[in-house]
Amino acid sequence: MAYGPVRGPIPARSGGPISGSDFLQLRAEEAPAKGLTAWLAEGLRTAVAAGRLSPGARLPATRLLAAELGVSRGVVVQAYQRLVDEGLAAARTGSGTVITGRGARRPPRPAGDRRQTLDELRLPISTADGIDIDLSPGVPDLSAFPRAAWLRAERAVLDRVTAADLRYGDPGGVPRLRAALVGWLARTRGVRCEADDIVVTAGVAQGLALLAQVLRARGVDVLAVEDPGSRGASDQMAFWGMRQVGVPVDEHGMRVDELAGAGVEAALLTPAHQFPTGVVLSPERRRELLAWAGGGLVIEDDYDAEHRYDRAPVAALQGSAPDRVAYLGSVSKSLAPAMRTGWLIAPRGMQAELLAVKHASDLGNPALPQLVLAQLLSSGDHDRHLRAVRTRQRSRRDALLAGLRAHLPEARVAGVAAGLHVLVLLPGTADDTVLADRVAAAGVQLHPLSWHRRRPGPPGLVIGYAAHPPDRLAEAAARIGRALSRPAPSRSRSGAPSS
Structure with a gap:
């Protein structure tokens, strides 16, 4: 299937003139033989009610709209006058006909509105x-966002970006970013992968969503999680239908010995810096976890490993068993959560399914921010x-x-x-x-x-x-x-x- 721009109910900018008749979503060939004024007036009312015409929007010049719809200018003049008579528009000297919106009725908010949610x-x-x-x-120092470095990287990217870079691309991510991540993750986190193993995601949250959907498609719908553990990650997996079994955390991390009796085939952990206790999964527990993972999947959320002060870095679990660990990371804590950029590196037996779900979700992350991040990583500015x-x-x-x-x-x-x-x-x-x-x-x-x-x-x-x-x-x-x-x-x- 070919993907391209789709006309939708995009509100006209307040105060700006509208060019063309797209906002009406009317087809000239479907115009009735009689009653053209009523047909056009109804189309205008519908555009106002649907929000395609917002208060302050100026309607197209009558000659322009008449030419596009293949009707006489008199039909358009009369239709505009009907909106004025109904209070939906006002005729203003020097400004043409402007939508007032007084007659529009928006549907009431449901009880579970956005703020309540x-x-x-x-x-x-x-x-x-x-x-x-x-x-x-979980909130980083947003005032420290590297604005100057980002701007330099963005300019460097725009200087050499090609038309091919702006087309629909690989849903797994821009090759330049995936290549940069391979070296950076190997050097800083001990991750073992190739560029084709990486799926660039909209943060760790989307990585969890992709994994949950693939696991459920495989018949796995129960997940072991740390207790205490990340409420956000737990809520995310629950939304996608994953039931969860809490496994206690002590001073050495998750009690891996309890996994065998938990009746699960997947476990979600934060081994390098457990949330919220801050403990590190001990070497013995890491070995026990990887032994258990011979029959299951470990999901490693490496959410803030970049930030350390009084200890040496703890390598990612994925580097010890890339065929049993799905590794998740992002720039939410190193740059900003609003970047919505992360990565998922899963065992190769899952990658085709994950890529298919990612493609169906959004066709891939925006390309330009990926290219800018790749530039930051390769230039050393990110470090x-x-x-x-x-x-x-x-x-x-x-x-x-x-x-x-x-x-x-x-x-x-x-x-x-x-x-x-x-x-x-x-x-x-x-x-x-x-x-x-x-x-x-x-x-x-x-x-x-x-x-x-x-x-x-x-x-x-x-x-x-x-x-x-x-x-x-x-x-x-x-x-x-x-x-x-x-x-x-x-x-x-x-x-x-x-x-």
Whole structure:
């Protein structure tokens, strides 16, 4: 099937003149022999109701529209006058006929509108009322985006981009980016692959979606996940119909010994920097996991391995068993989440199916951003950016730790050696969602650990530190300490707050 541009209900720009008759979606050869004015007026009303004509849009000149539709100018003049009479348009001297929209009726929003949906998903679209320091985990330092380097790379790409680069291409990604990723991932993460093994995705989220669809098509619909583990990844897999079994995490990572009895054929892990605890999957557990994977699939989410401060890098699991591990990464934490650029490297026996699903989803990611990222990787600008960001993040982490030690001395802080967040473990049996609400009342947003748990466990708070300078983090720590200084309600054995 050939793909090309499709006419759709694109609203006219407010205040701008409309050229041509496409917005009407009328065919001149279907015009009735009689009643042309009514036919055209109805087409105009439909365009207004459907949003193809927005308030302030200027209708085409009557001569132009008449010529395109093959009707007399008088028919167009009369149709325009009917819209004016109905209040849908106004005739303005020097501006022609302009849509007012007063007569248009938009359908009411359904009960589950966009804002409600985002709130239910806890998506970080905007800061909640009263929050002025958002310490949600997973948010990088967006102010550090390498604008100058990106602009240089974009200019270099545009200087040499060809017409062939702008056609529908390989749904797996632009070859230049996949080639650059092969060398960069091998050098920085120990990943073993060739360019044809890589599928460029719209972030890790799309990689998970592709894997879920292929697994379900193969009859695999149950997945082992870390407990506690990433709420976002869990919700993503649940959306695609994957039931999940939580496997406990301790100081050595996932309890791999429990996989055998979990009745699953796939497991999703964050082995290099477990979310949210920050622990690293131990060498012994890695060996046990790969032995288990002889009959299953390991999905490795390498979500923030670029950020490390007090320890050597931990190689990706994929390099030890590329035929048993599906590896996922992205630039969401190194550049910005809005880039929506990531990669999936799966065992070769799955690649054809994954590529087919990717092609059916979107035909492939936009080419120009891929080419720019390839230029950043090959020029070394991306590595220089990461080195600068690590220095900034270390000072921010240190400021938060100092503040927590001063204002919350009874807490234990884990996961400090790498990443963009820390886990604060609190003594007692308090309800950490209540504690998080108290902190939010003080203007600081963070995550209760229970959001990421499947089984009950000790209270904790997951705190991101990448998005704020040291002075703001020190202020946030002081507010957290004050908010938690008064006793909090404990939970009964049933899980309800005890009276």
